[in-house]
Amino acid sequence: MLFYLTALLVIIADQGAKWLVRSNMLLGETIPVWSGRLQFTYYENSGAAFSSFQGFGQYFAIVAVVFVAAVFYYRHKGELRGPLLEAASGLLVGGAVGNAIDRVIYRQVTDFLVFGSRGGIMNLADLAINAGGLLVVLHLLKEPLKRVLARR
Structure with missing residues (x-):
C-alpha cells in the first residue's frame, strides 16, 4: 500500500505544481522564494536531465x-519488499509517471525549481526520482553496514 500511496501522492503533487506554474507564470519568469537559496523559474524542457537531448524528450516517455x-514486474515477483523499497519504488514510479505525463501531453517537461545560484532546474517529479534513488542506495548499504557494525 505504501508504494501506491507514495506514487499517487508524487504524481498529484507534481502535476498540481506544474499546473500552477504554467497557469500563473510566464515562460522564463523567475520568482525568488528563499533569499537566493530557492527560486521558481518557469522553463520548458523538451529533452532530458540537464537539458540534454533537446527535442527528443518524447522518447523518454x-x-x-x-x-x-519493470517495477511492477519485480513487485509482482516479490523482489521489492519492505518499507524502504516500497517508498523508494513509489517515489521512482511517481516521478517517472509525472514527467511522462508532461512528455505525452505537452511534448516537454515543465521545470521550475532552482536551488542555489549554480543549481540546475527541476520539478517535483525529479526530486522524487532523486529521493527514490537515495532510498535504493540506503537499502543496498543497509546489510553491509549491519555486518560492519556487528564486528565492532
Whole structure:
C-alpha cells in the first residue's frame, strides 16, 4: 500500500505544481522564494536531465513506461519488499509517471525549481526520482553496514 500511496501522492503533487506554474507564470519568469537559496523559474524542457537531448524528450516517455513495467514486474515477483523499497519504488514510479505525463501531453517537461545560484532546474517529479534513488542506495548499504557494525 505504501508504494501506491507514495506514487499517487508524487504524481498529484507534481502535476498540481506544474499546473500552477504554467497557469500563473510566464515562460522564463523567475520568482525568488528563499533569499537566493530557492527560486521558481518557469522553463520548458523538451529533452532530458540537464537539458540534454533537446527535442527528443518524447522518447523518454517510452523509457518511463518500460521502467514502470519493470517495477511492477519485480513487485509482482516479490523482489521489492519492505518499507524502504516500497517508498523508494513509489517515489521512482511517481516521478517517472509525472514527467511522462508532461512528455505525452505537452511534448516537454515543465521545470521550475532552482536551488542555489549554480543549481540546475527541476520539478517535483525529479526530486522524487532523486529521493527514490537515495532510498535504493540506503537499502543496498543497509546489510553491509549491519555486518560492519556487528564486528565492532
